[in-house]
Amino acid sequence: MSSTTDRPSGSEDPFAVAEALQSVVRDTAAIDRQRPAAAPEDRPTEAIPAGDRPAGIAPDDEGRHDTVVVDDAMLGRRETVRVPLQRRPPQGGGAPLPVAALFATTWAALITYLPVAAVIGLARTLEGSGGLVAAAHAGLAGWLLGHGVPVGTSIGPLALAPLLLTVLVIWRLNRAGLHVTRAIGARRSGSFGRALLVGVAVGTAYALIGVLAAQLTDGRGTEISTGRAASHFLALGLAGALLGALRGTGAVSTLARRLPPALRHGIRTGLVAAFLIVGAGAVVGGLAVALGGAQAAEIIANYRTGVAGQAGITLISIGYAVNASIWVAAYLLGPGFAIGTDTAVRLTEVTLGPPPMVPLIAGLPEGPIGAAGTVLLALPVIAGTVAGWTLTQRLRFGRESAWRHARRKSKGKVAVADAEPPWLLVVASSLLAGPVAGLVLAALAWASGGALGSGRLSQIGPDPVQTGIVATIVVAVAVSLGASATRAFRRR
Template sequence: MPVTGRARRVLQDDPRPTFFTSAIDGAPRWAVGALTAAQAAALSLLTLAVPAVAVFVATSADPANADVAWTRAVAVATHLWLLAHGVPAVLDGAVVSVVPLGLTMLALFTCYASARRSGLATRVGLVASVGAYGLLAGVVGLVSGADALGALRAVLGGLLVAVPGIGAGLLRRPEAPPWRTLVAPLTERLTAPVVVGLRAGLLAVAASLTVAAVLTTLWVLAGYATIVDVVRGLSLDAIGGVVLGLAELSFVPNLVVWALAWVAGPGFEVGAGTRFSPGEVVGGPLPALPLLGALPDVQGGVALAAPALLLGVGALAGLAVHRWLASVRARDVLVAVGVTAVTVGVLVALLVEAASGAAGPGRMAQVGAQPLLVGLLAAAGCGLGAAVAAVPSDGAVRAAVRDRRERRRVGRARAED
């Protein structure tokens, strides 16, 4: 069959993908990423704004609210949304800087859900989504009246929320590469002990928060009678009860972080001059909030053994290090345990910092715990527990100990000769 030199053309349903174009609908990938971020921000903001407007409509017949516009409800919801991203809010003249971690988790979830549903698991899609979310947070801050520093905090807070939320959502997309493939360039540059230490540190933080959550549940059960009395004393209607319940839920994760500070030893404060720790409880006048009825009133005795829980968490991380690490030298397990302790200390300190701040005027300007102290004690407790569980059972360490004993025995024998 003669060759004519004319190429045969084949029609295909799918266009050839390009770097900046989506193979789904032809839209630029950066535009799809930006729309994903806008959807995530709108979902979390509307989740706060719609109930606020509903409460305004339900209470509009009250003469006390006759001069209040519905935009006031939207403004309050916007300030709460920005507060969830780390921007201090001014509510009724009082500065509130403590981050409601429950609302932050809501923003994380909407980022995850939007990215999983509408995002594109590409580098351009990720950068566009994260960058657009940060810029949208900054724009919301400027529109709500924040200054340049407040807008910058909104951008940074938006980036901190968008990176894990949108990143996790994109990883669930069908076209997303496996997690191990993504982190391979980083893990190949790090040594095995460092990688194992990071993994064990994340495990220890998750286990510590689980212990704190269980402890918080016990506090709620122990203070149930006080919580019920506070709710009855407020004499709330159905709408007020729902609003108060949602507000309380937004600060439950904060109480979990405070419980972690309690387990670490230093404890926390809810108002200037107060202290709640295993060794001392100093109370004071508190706002009539049902959640505060769950504050612990135990001190001394068995409570003093609370830091031992971190030793147990560290032992769990140490067992993970022993299982995951194939030591070549004796110092490998020491490096892994050290990285585990540092990871725990840094993450716990960041969580405590986010869960602390000002919750109102006067005495309530001091709420939470000391991030640096709690982080150091958490790192020490988990690091010690991990060392006890991982170092003695490590094969390289035991071999090094045997070699040293043998060298000492040989040296003593030569000295005697």
């Protein structure tokens, strides 16, 4: 039975009035269907239980319902607060593009430069030439080297870029492009033109930063070409920021939908295969260095520096870990790599001179692999086969993708596949994946090589042409086998 707090007669207590109103809205009143309907009242009514009847009500009135008068004028005199609607982000507009690009690019440059200056400052304890200014100058030179800008020294040009730093630079430029896209109000606009505009703005600002860094570094024991610095910074800034801007605007999906299906799936599968091969190289190279850990520790100890100097040498070696992964990938594919002029490190041949004394050489093979080592030849083929499996699974399940479908299947949630993909699409995509992977691995082989001076170590790294050709053949065959087998032998 409903109940309410009765308002005393003539009371002007606002709290009593509010309680009565709230009870009227919340509770329901009983309806006596036996009696004729009374005239409608403009004022809300509320049933009052007999036990709660105020004084003055006769006992013979039991069962009848009284009314509670709500003073609308009293409620109208109470103070009210207007609750504003939730503001929506403005469409378009935003910050000016030059300001947003300059701020985001400068922040990205600082984030990538400061760790380099700290690491090289530790490593300079080898020469006993510490100091903040010297560390800042050496850090600028190392930072420029990470962008692929050759640094001229007394022993010749240093042109072996630490690709781990390069990856960090591209990642931060990618974030800068994404932030600028949001700042100017172009997020999820789907506009390729605005994404390109963001990439050009960030690339131009980054080129100016590269010119400034080259001017500050040139002439203090190092020679830096301002033109090379500007071109390298512009290329990296444009590429990195354009990736982020395409993601931010959503234009990458628009561009992908405009490509033919075979080309779209071939590009995706080729990229997957290339990075799986590089990942296999990273695993094998890491195991090789770990097995030669005693030699690596001896090399570090021979520098006879303190803990800071040894930490700096170790961190510099880690900066070249991505280079080493690409070299091992070329080694697994067959062409191998060089550590100096007239040297070769292949599965069937190892010809070395005195190598540079860095911890990474602890993973170099001592000679050609034996019969037990031939299993390494299967790693690129396995990587290509896995990429082919993902191709067929994505064609089956669309955006569910192979990995997500496998994860759901392990949890007992089986996704329903679409119609089996046509053989022509599977084969065409597989064959196109080979050239894509070959181009990617050739570009990585070219970027990972370089020179350490003008002497015997002027040629380091794999041959890009040989690596690209072999990778094209291996990936095309392996992806075709994996995709075709998955298409033909699907478990029902």
